[in-house]
Amino acid sequence: MAERMLQRPHSGSSSVKRSDYMSKQNKHTGIITLFVLPALLFYGTFNVVGIVRTFIYSFMDWKGISANRTFAGFGNYIELFGDSLFWNAMMNNVILVIVSVAIQLPGALLLALLINQELKGTRFFRTVFFMPMLLSTVATGIMWILFYDPYFGLIASLMQKLGLKSIAFLEGRSSMPSILFVICWQFIPFYMIILKAGLTNIPTDIYEAARIDGANGKQCFWKITLPLLVPTLRSAAVLQLVGSLKYFDLFYVMMGGAPNKATELMATYMYKKGFTEFRMGYASAIAASMFILCFAIACMFLYITRDKEAA
Amino acid sequence: MGVLLKRKIKNTILYAISIVIALITGFPFVFLVINSFKGMGEYLTNIWRLPSEPFFGNYQLVLKPDFLRYFLNSVIVSGTSVFIIVVVSSMISFTFARLKYRGRNLLYFAIIAGMMIPVHTTLIPTFTLLSSIGLTDTLTGLVGPYVSYNIPIAVFILTQFFREIPKELEEAAIIDGCGIVGTFKNIILPLSGPAISTIVVYTFLNIWNEFINANVLINSTGKKTLPLGIREFYGMQSVNIPAVLTAILIGSLPVILLYFFAQEKVVNGLTQGAVKG
Numbered sequence: 001m002a003e004r005m006l007q008r009p010h011s012g013s014s015s016v017k018r019s020d021y022m023s024k025q026n027k028h029t030g031i032i033t034l035f036v037l038p039a040l041l042f043y044g045t046f047n048v049v050g051i052v053r054t055f056i057y058s059f060m061d062w063k064g065i066s067a068n069r070t071f072a073g074f075g076n077y078i079e080l081f082g083d084s085l086f087w088n089a090m091m092n093n094v095i096l097v098i099v100s101v102a103i104q105l106p107g108a109l110l111l112a113l114l115i116n117q118e119l120k121g122t123r124f125f126r127t128v129f130f131m132p133m134l135l136s137t138v139a140t141g142i143m144w145i146l147f148y149d150p151y152f153g154l155i156a157s158l159m160q161k162l163g164l165k166s167i168a169f170l171e172g173r174s175s176m177p178s179i180l181f182v183i184c185w186q187f188i189p190f191y192m193i194i195l196k197a198g199l200t201n202i203p204t205d206i207y208e209a210a211r212i213d214g215a216n217g218k219q220c221f222w223k224i225t226l227p228l229l230v231p232t233l234r235s236a237a238v239l240q241l242v243g244s245l246k247y248f249d250l251f252y253v254m255m256g257g258a259p260n261k262a263t264e265l266m267a268t269y270m271y272k273k274g275f276t277e278f279r280m281g282y283a284s285a286i287a288a289s290m291f292i293l294c295f296a297i298a299c300m301f302l303y304i305t306r307d308k309e310a311a
Numbered sequence: 312m313g314v315l316l317k318r319k320i321k322n323t324i325l326y327a328i329s330i331v332i333a334l335i336t337g338f339p340f341v342f343l344v345i346n347s348f349k350g351m352g353e354y355l356t357n358i359w360r361l362p363s364e365p366f367f368g369n370y371q372l373v374l375k376p377d378f379l380r381y382f383l384n385s386v387i388v389s390g391t392s393v394f395i396i397v398v399v400s401s402m403i404s405f406t407f408a409r410l411k412y413r414g415r416n417l418l419y420f421a422i423i424a425g426m427m428i429p430v431h432t433t434l435i436p437t438f439t440l441l442s443s444i445g446l447t448d449t450l451t452g453l454v455g456p457y458v459s460y461n462i463p464i465a466v467f468i469l470t471q472f473f474r475e476i477p478k479e480l481e482e483a484a485i486i487d488g489c490g491i492v493g494t495f496k497n498i499i500l501p502l503s504g505p506a507i508s509t510i511v512v513y514t515f516l517n518i519w520n521e522f523i524n525a526n527v528l529i530n531s532t533g534k535k536t537l538p539l540g541i542r543e544f545y546g547m548q549s550v551n552i553p554a555v556l557t558a559i560l561i562g563s564l565p566v567i568l569l570y571f572f573a574q575e576k577v578v579n580g581l582t583q584g585a586v587k588g
Binding site: 032046051131298 | 339429430
């Protein structure tokens, strides 16, 4: 993915002689403008200007929606660095990243291997395994709030049947693991499909050759499947890393719009500062920090993969 | 031990694991359907089994004008946004793939880089911009950011795809007197069905499910999209569990149906879009 992003739009097949109409650029300025402008208008207004304005706001002391804005220099950033709640939120993001990679990836690999088996009914299982992806995050969140209901929920009833006592899943310290479970429920199927695509790309004759040499299933997995799947696993891990940093919906919805210390994330904290306390300047400083963080990680990833290609 | 027996044991284990996972991923959906036909009273006493007598009260409660309005709003916003995304992205991608002009590569990278921007970064400016021109709390106001956020991925997929289309076809068209616009309309677009359908599925589901922008920009009940509507319904009926489950089921039904009719398209759209993003 990232490697392909680095290619110029015209590399690849363009060594063929360019046809005439494409080089007569001067004649086509009008048409080019016409084709470029509409997309640029949207993108420029909301994305480009949006980011610039976030950075401008982040240097302002600006409370309330219509109140005056005053220049505050690095005041918001200095406050942010000393804000233990922000660091706490960031730590929760880190937990999210770790759990995503440590639980979702192996889980997704297990599911991908299962649907990669040529068993009867694989298609059915694949269909069912993917189903959590079909609900919106809001629907998923509310459905699981109801499942987690300590008195009338599905989980409470299940635990009762097993002779266990139900707990308040979405309160205090148990809220984080409860939500993490839902995240796994929702996203493992997604990574399953990605890893399944990686498995499909491994040529079958490698396995045949290994079998002839007397390799068993376990050896095939550790010596062939896993090493050849590393690029796919790496892409999936990056997706999880970036995705976890900007996570918002499920935590906001499942905590009823007010995450506690155990479930506050950078994005929910930004939202709280901006749209509950109306400290737009401070919230913009959080947003700008998130942007820098995501961008730095993405660039780091691009740099690392580029190195690999050169080697 | 015979090879056959060994194989049989292995398959049994695989099936057992598959069934357990299928229960975890699939049972909530069965649970939604079954319990949507129970009243709260029956839900409390009989949570697992089929309803003794099907109850349609939940459906009557959910399928009221408000909820249908949310539904319609989501259809309007997603439909309009997806249409605009496809039109403007395919136009600009055509220039990236086929025309030469100064600053082209820079522009391409500037747009592709947008895939890395977290949507929260632009939330406050979007809000202030739209409120300064009076477009908060309108469906039109949602379309702008929705189109903008989805342009990078659409441009990326389309530019890649256009580049793969052999140029001979267009050269023939040019010789036949077909202008650039004609080439784009009559040759490139008709050949780009697969890429466009991936974009349609991915962006449609993305926008259909979008929450944070809608939550900030929309206040009045009549303007809410489905995710906000489901949340509002839950706020009003939170003690009536089966009714809320029914709202979730009905709100998700279009996507579930789409999945069963065009499974490959949905799976590809959802995963390809995200992987490339």
